[in-house]
Amino acid sequence: MVNRESEQKQWWVPVWTGLVMDRDAKHYKKMKNAVWLFLYLILNANRKSGFLMRKVRTISSDMGTKKNTVLRWLSVLREQGYIATENTGRCLLIQIKKWKALPYRPRMPYQKPQITSIRGWKNATPKKSLQSQISRSF
Numbered sequence: 001m002v003n004r005e006s007e008q009k010q011w012w013v014p015v016w017t018g019l020v021m022d023r024d025a026k027h028y029k030k031m032k033n034a035v036w037l038f039l040y041l042i043l044n045a046n047r048k049s050g051f052l053m054r055k056v057r058t059i060s061s062d063m064g065t066k067k068n069t070v071l072r073w074l075s076v077l078r079e080q081g082y083i084a085t086e087n088t089g090r091c092l093l094i095q096i097k098k099w100k101a102l103p104y105r106p107r108m109p110y111q112k113p114q115i116t117s118i119r120g121w122k123n124a125t126p127k128k129s130l131q132s133q134i135s136r137s138f
Helices: 025-042 056-063 067-077 130-138
Strands: 051-055 084-086 091-098
Touching: 025 051, 025 056, 025 067, 025 091, 051 056, 056 067, 067 084
Parallel strands: none
Antiparallel strands: 051 091, 084 091
16 A cells, blocks of 8 residues: 555645734634645645646545535635635636735756865865855846
8 A cells, every 4th residue: 555645745835924923813713724725725726826626535535634524614715715616527626716826936056066175075165156156146
């Protein structure tokens, strides 16, 4: 039997502070425990569009919750305006409302340091300073 947890990719996702840090607890009052499903959806949504396609059974299995719990949470998130869903007949097409795609930032290419000292890493210095490489890339 394959361990699904070991196969899952580890991924980070930005969460806007307003979702968590709010003196009026606006989102907490609206979502309650459905926030766990909302975080799952954010983690699995397309980074540019905020859409994802999933079967309720898949979500339930991934989260370790019962199918009825997922259905209840989906209903809460729909009613409170956090998501919109459409049943395609095979799965749910889920749109996260008010999705904010991250602006594209080109990655700096990794450059292997060039050793200028024959004594090894201890006294080695790169040929170009890191500061000059950073200032040229922006």
